[in-house]
Amino acid sequence: MPVPTYPDDLKVPSYEESLAALSTSVLASLGVAGEPDPLRLPPVRRACVLLVDGMGWQALGEYRVHAPFLAELLETGTHIAAGCPTTTATSLATMGTGRVPGHHGVVGYQVAVPGTERVLNQLRWGDPDIVPEDWQPHATAYERAERAGVRTAYIADGAYRGSGLSRASARGARYVGADSATELAVRAGEALGGDDRVLAFVYHSDLDSFGHVYGVDSPYWRLHLGHVDRLAEQIADSLPPDSALYITADHGMVDTAPDTRVDVESEPAFAAGVRLRAGEPRARHLYTREGAAADVAATWRDLLGERALVLTREEAVADGLFGDVEDAVRPRIGDVVAFARGATALVAPASERTVSRLIGHHGSLTSAELRVPLLQVATVA
Numbered sequence: 001m002p003v004p005t006y007p008d009d010l011k012v013p014s015y016e017e018s019l020a021a022l023s024t025s026v027l028a029s030l031g032v033a034g035e036p037d038p039l040r041l042p043p044v045r046r047a048c049v050l051l052v053d054g055m056g057w058q059a060l061g062e063y064r065v066h067a068p069f070l071a072e073l074l075e076t077g078t079h080i081a082a083g084c085p086t087t088t089a090t091s092l093a094t095m096g097t098g099r100v101p102g103h104h105g106v107v108g109y110q111v112a113v114p115g116t117e118r119v120l121n122q123l124r125w126g127d128p129d130i131v132p133e134d135w136q137p138h139a140t141a142y143e144r145a146e147r148a149g150v151r152t153a154y155i156a157d158g159a160y161r162g163s164g165l166s167r168a169s170a171r172g173a174r175y176v177g178a179d180s181a182t183e184l185a186v187r188a189g190e191a192l193g194g195d196d197r198v199l200a201f202v203y204h205s206d207l208d209s210f211g212h213v214y215g216v217d218s219p220y221w222r223l224h225l226g227h228v229d230r231l232a233e234q235i236a237d238s239l240p241p242d243s244a245l246y247i248t249a250d251h252g253m254v255d256t257a258p259d260t261r262v263d264v265e266s267e268p269a270f271a272a273g274v275r276l277r278a279g280e281p282r283a284r285h286l287y288t289r290e291g292a293a294a295d296v297a298a299t300w301r302d303l304l305g306e307r308a309l310v311l312t313r314e315e316a317v318a319d320g321l322f323g324d325v326e327d328a329v330r331p332r333i334g335d336v337v338a339f340a341r342g343a344t345a346l347v348a349p350a351s352e353r354t355v356s357r358l359i360g361h362h363g364s365l366t367s368a369e370l371r372v373p374l375l376q377v378a379t380v381a
């Protein structure tokens with residue numbers, strides 16, 4: 001079966017205007033030599049990036065009435081791309097390294113460990129045999145900043161301190177545990193006021209949790225967006241002179257329903273030729289038996305029709321979905337990848353029971369998932 005025409009509702013990420021570009025442009029704005037500066041951010045002495053998990057550009061615009069501070073910033077703000085796939089582990093690594101997924105290698109929520117029959121959950125990092133510094137060997141943005149004399153702080157829930165993903169994406173930064181929105185704001189203010197040149201990264205995860213459990217189109221998500229709005233305003237109010245605050249997200253989200261979920265685990269046809277299944281419901285990695293990739297791709301296209309875009313690894317890499325792909329990273333990408341369209345979720349209810357029951361999902365390349373805000377607040381020297 002021929003490869004379907006690339007659908008209009010799914011987009012290849014523009015990495016020139018993405019979280020990777022934001023990372024390096026922030027470093028350039030702080031005077032770190034040799035960093036690409038595609039976003040042309042104004043020079044400052046102190047910069048803070050507030051990344052709100054799950055706050056997509058589209059949803060923020062739709063529910064802006066619940067976030068008056070952010071709504072005002074939307075008037076002069078813009079959107080950038082998260083990257084592929086649109087999932088937290090990938091985006092935190094993209095932001096943390098300033099590199100595309102094909103370089104840093106965190107190419108999904110779950111991926112196969114090359115040469116093994118194991119699947120690594122890159123968000124939870126449940127495999128003690130995978131050393132994060134080896135899996136993602138490139139210097140992080142924080143390490144590069146520190147070498148240039150910029151003091152760094154990574155401010156997030158203390159539960160993530162020392163995690164595999166933190167070591168892969170944020171090593172080199174001083175980790176500051178902050179277990180509430182109030183503490184995030186306080187610690188950000190302290191970090192920004194403590195040194196002459198500062199890069200502070202603030203990560204807030206709760207909005208994503210409400211979206212997963214209740215959906216973006218829910219009073220829970222909308223109410224918590226108001227709390228995020230207040231957090232952003234409090235950090236902005238604490239900015240010292242000659243500083244900038246950049247507000248962004250790691251991905252957006254799509255609400256699903258029982259009738260839009262496709263069980264890719266129980267139907268035997270979905271398993272034919274498949275050795276390992278990884279990824280998540282909106283972005284599946286399939287690792288096939290030797291020589292079976294073309295047949296698996298054809299089968300999944302037949303079974304899913306217009307509900308998903310199904311590509312071989314070679315097609316996905318050629319399309320630039322992961323940016324330039326290093327040789328060591330290539331086998332982490334599925335031999336076949338499937339990106340859900342519309343409100344489709346490709347669920348595995350037996351092996352992924354909790355995830356399969358969630359309402360909000362992300363990972364694919366719709367505008368709702370791929371576009372994240374870039375909002376700015378600056379203070380004069």
